[in-house]
Amino acid sequence: MSNDLPGRAELVRRASDLVPTLRTFSAWHEENRRIHDEAVAALAQAGVFRLRTPLTYGGYECDTRTLVDVAAELARGDGSAAWTASVYWIPTWMASHFPDHVQDSVFTSPDSLICGTLSPSAMASPAEGGIVVNGKWGFITGALHSGWQAIIAVLLAPEAEPMPVIALVPTSELEVVDDWHTAGLKGTGSVSTVARDLFVPQERFLPLGAVLQGQGASHANKSSRIYQAPLLPVAAASSVGVALGLAKAALDAFVQRLDDRKITYTDYASQREAPITHLRLADAATRIDEAEFHAHRLAATVDRKAAEQAAWTMHERVLARADMGAAVQRAREAVDLLADASGGSSIYLDVPIQRIQRDIQAMSLHALMHPDTNAELYGRLLSGLGPNSLYV
Known part of the structure; x- marks a missing residue:
């Protein structure tokens, strides 16, 4: 980590400083079943969303001990806000395995928010220049504030074994189903999203197996230890x-x-x-x-x-x-x-x-x-x- 990047102690301190703010919004989060925009802005200002973003795009590429300690501090303030932040870190890491020119479109800001899932609850079929996806994904934490979603689908191609794939799609191209009525983590806004005949170009999907093993298509991030x-x-x-x-x-x-x-x-x-x-x-x-x-x-x-x-x-x-x-x-x-x-x-x-x-x-x-x-x-x-x- 270069000297101009915040270290673990500084990032944990920032998270600790957010505890009173997050507690202030906790009742609102439960009542409205999502994270308040001001809470999202406070998390962004503290750099919470940058912890797994590549250095190339202004991120911090933090180690995982930092993730644990930052998430623990955030959860002292509000469980829903902490869970949402921690979930964002995972598809952000996943997106960092895609080709560099795809990442250029996704990480338009160091605080770009990417939601996602690991459940292959959709189907994909080959199409010229890419695939067409149909299906629904549940428990999509943070979808209401995200610009992109990492989706998982099973690709069925003629004379080929079914293959799970991971794709990056703009959340604006997905239908949001407001079905998050739960007893716990009520403020996470973990709604469902739906794809209907959604075309995904070839460059924006990868075999899920490769990403599960930390083997992506990015040249810029290939030497970065956290993505391996x-x-x-x-x-x-x-x-x-x-x-x-x-x-x-x-x-x-x-x-x-x-x-x-x-x-x-x-x-x-x-x-x-x-x-x-x-x-x-x-x-x-x-x-x-x-x-x-x-x-x-x-x-x-x-x-x-x-x-x-x-x-x-x-x-x-x-x-x-x-x-x-x-x-x-x-x-x-x-x-x-x-x-x-x-x-x-x-x-x-x-x-x-x-x-x-x-x-x-x-x-x-x-x-x-x-x-x-x-x-x-x-x-x-x-x-x-x-x-x-x-x-x-």
Whole structure:
């Protein structure tokens, strides 16, 4: 990283400075089911959207430890804003594998916003000069503010095996379906998008398998270490910090209410005096420490492999997902412990912990974040079996 670029400490400080602003907008985010424009502008001004943008276009090309720590700080302010920012980092990384002249069209600003998915829920057919795509993608976080979307489709060509492809398309060419009515992460605006006979030129799609392995068509980014890793460890490290930050937010929210709360129907005038409070706090804090260990070990592995420019073993790939699942599980356990000890008054919407609990529950149910899915994958490897997923 060159001397004129902000380092990790500076970027984490900027994210920490955003916490009060994000908390101010958290109720609006839930009510309107999207991130407020002013919150997006504040994130952009802090450079949050540049963390995975190539240096060529004014980005920072940050290491993954920075992603974890920045996301954790943002989540202390608002889970929806943090999740949206972390999701943007992943398709931004994916777009950096496309031919350089395609990137010129996508990264018209260092803060260009790209949404996306890894689900191949659309079909593509060959056409002169490209492909035609039809289909629908759900859970498209940040679509309402994005200029581009990374879509996944299965290309069916005559006398060829079906091949998943990833394509970059302007979001203006997609139909947006306002179907984001959820219990958690309500402010992420994770709507569905639809393609109807959408033509994608040859230059704007790549085999998904190549991008999953960190093998793209960009000459400018070929020597950049952060773009040589497999996609799944990169995606895991990009988003795991949100879970850690939500757990820290829950701990902050719980402690702040101690002096103002007694334990109803007991002699405790302050919850702070009760031994059960001490036990819950210690247990939750320990689980947060465990979540932080797994999140940082995941990031350290991705960054070490990048520095070594070494091939990933299957064990390292699977352990990356296992670390992500373990971090999410420990973080959710910590939040649940604190929420259960927060009393009946915590169900009011102006008490943050109820929102934090719903957000981390929603996050932990994500197909790639789910603790059980990732633990099973790791257990298969430890049992001498191969992974039963392409997403490693």
